[in-house]
Amino acid sequence: NAGVMQNPRHLVRRRGQEARLRCSPMKGHSHVYWYRQLPEEGLKFMVYLQKENIIDESGMPKERFSAEFPKEGPSILRIQQVVRGDSAAYFCASSPRPTGDYGYTFGSGTRLTVV
Amino acid sequence: AQSVTQLDSQVPVFEEAPVELRCNYSSSVSVYLFWYVQYPNQGLQLLLKYLSGSTLVKGINGFEAEFNKSQTSFHLRKPSVHISDTAEYFCAVSDKNSNDYKLSFGAGTTVTVRA
Numbered sequence: 150n151a152g153v154m155q156n157p158r159h160l161v162r163r164r165g166q167e168a169r170l171r172c173s174p175m176k177g178h179s180h181v182y183w184y185r186q187l188p189e190e191g192l193k194f195m196v197y198l199q200k201e202n203i204i205d206e207s208g209m210p211k212e213r214f215s216a217e218f219p220k221e222g223p224s225i226l227r228i229q230q231v232v233r234g235d236s237a238a239y240f241c242a243s244s245p246r247p248t249g250d251y252g253y254t255f256g257s258g259t260r261l262t263v264v
Numbered sequence: 265a266q267s268v269t270q271l272d273s274q275v276p277v278f279e280e281a282p283v284e285l286r287c288n289y290s291s292s293v294s295v296y297l298f299w300y301v302q303y304p305n306q307g308l309q310l311l312l313k314y315l316s317g318s319t320l321v322k323g324i325n326g327f328e329a330e331f332n333k334s335q336t337s338f339h340l341r342k343p344s345v346h347i348s349d350t351a352e353y354f355c356a357v358s359d360k361n362s363n364d365y366k367l368s369f370g371a372g373t374t375v376t377v378r379a
Contacts, residue, residue, distance in 0.1 A: 153307070155307075180365070182365065184367075184369075189371065190371055190372075191268070191270075191354055191356075191369030191370050191371045191372055192308070192354070192356075192367070192369045193369070194366050194367065194368075197365055197366070205365075205366070208366075240307060240308065244365070247365055249296050249358035249359070249360070249364030249365050249366070249367070250296055250313070250315045250360075250364070252298055252310045252313045253310070253367075254310070255300075255307040255308040255309075256307050257305075257306050257307040258306075258307050
């Protein structure tokens with residue numbers, strides 16, 4: 150049973166380009182969460198999705214960031230017109246149910262560098 | 265809203281010595297508590313979690329943590345560390361009663377084990 154798969158592992162984008170980060174949850178998991186880790190900081194919650202629904206996007210910046218989890222395929226975190234401040238590690242986690250006692254499994258992350 | 269404070273950003277320790285990583289949280293409600301480990305360039309792996317019941321929780325790789333409600337602490341310990349325990353450790357908390365899928369993380373403690 151493969152874990153949470155994220156790709157790419159490393160992504161370099163020039164300022165103004167778009168970044169697309171992909172996350173495939175563990176088999177049987179229909180709940181996906183995205184977190185961002187800025188240098189020297191802990192992870193910060195961004196968004197919680199179920200299949201075809203955004204449940205909680207309270208941690209997402211209001212502009213340029215969007216997330217989706219379609220019926221088929223991986224969850225996508227999309228950052229438009231990237232800026233240097235978007236450079237960070239982005240982690241995805243999944244769970245089989247929407248309760249916090251589960252203790253998530255995280256993917257290995259995508260490290261985004263904006264140059 | 266919860267917040268998590270990890271009191272030590274760096275902990276150097278010799279192989280086979282004990283280690284304690286300190287974590288304090290603030291919350292007005294009951295919480296779930298977690299410790300995660302992040303090895304270099306990898307994702308976060310769950311070490312252990314406290315949900316309820318016994319305040320001493322045992323996890324993987326010989327780690328344990330003790331929940332102290334009066335001191336709002338959840339310190340992580342290992343009696344004898346190995347070189348392979350070199351990693352970053354994160355304490356996290358979620359609200360037990362609502363939106364409990366949303367984890368709040370501390371800034372992390374980097375443990376460096378020397379021979």
